[in-house]
Amino acid sequence: NETEGLAWRISLSILVAVGWLVFLLIWLFFYANQYPWEKNLAVVLLSLLILVGILGGPWAYWAFKKQTPPEKNMWRQKGFQWRFWTSLLIGLALICFLIYWFWTYAVPYDVYQNFAIFIITLLIAAGLTAAMWVPWGMKYGPDQNQRNKE
Structure with missing residues (x-):
């Protein structure tokens, strides 16, 4: 089945993306002014690394199972x-x-x-x-x- 396991991965992706955007907005509005731009960039890169880490595993596993x-x-x-x-x-x-x-x-x-x-x-x-x-x-x-x- 082509769509097996797809629903929860899509839900997870939406949840993580919204969570990341909320984190980013909170960081930018309340914490970013306490740090220089370089450290803010490091925080954004770290948050992207965490986002890819959370979403990469489930999607890579799904793609691995669906290989031609x-x-x-x-x-x-x-x-x-x-x-x-x-x-x-x-x-x-x-x-x-x-x-x-x-x-x-x-x-x-x-x-x-x-x-x-x-x-x-x-x-x-x-x-x-x-x-x-x-x-x-x-x-x-x-x-x-x-x-x-x-």
Whole structure:
């Protein structure tokens, strides 16, 4: 059944989204003026990380259960699983670093220097992820599958 388990996940998503918006409004109206913008950004990033953590598990499990046969085969291809989990860890490390940076170190620097740190960490994470996935994509990507059929 395609919709099995969907109702409670949608309800959870709505509840968490509304809860996050309420938290954000309360934070912005009552607490944000007590902190510099860098720490407020760290709080917003942390709240987004928590939101993704709460919603990511149930939705990932649902998507895993609803995979098509080609998607299931992809998990069996050499190198896919470790790349997937490493990509997840790189993203988690990126957001955790940014939260730590903005809460702990960012205040003495101006907005442009903090923006530079953000861009640099984003480029490092993207570079690592791309370097990891490009060889796999060249071997198993759609263009390669097309060449194998010809």
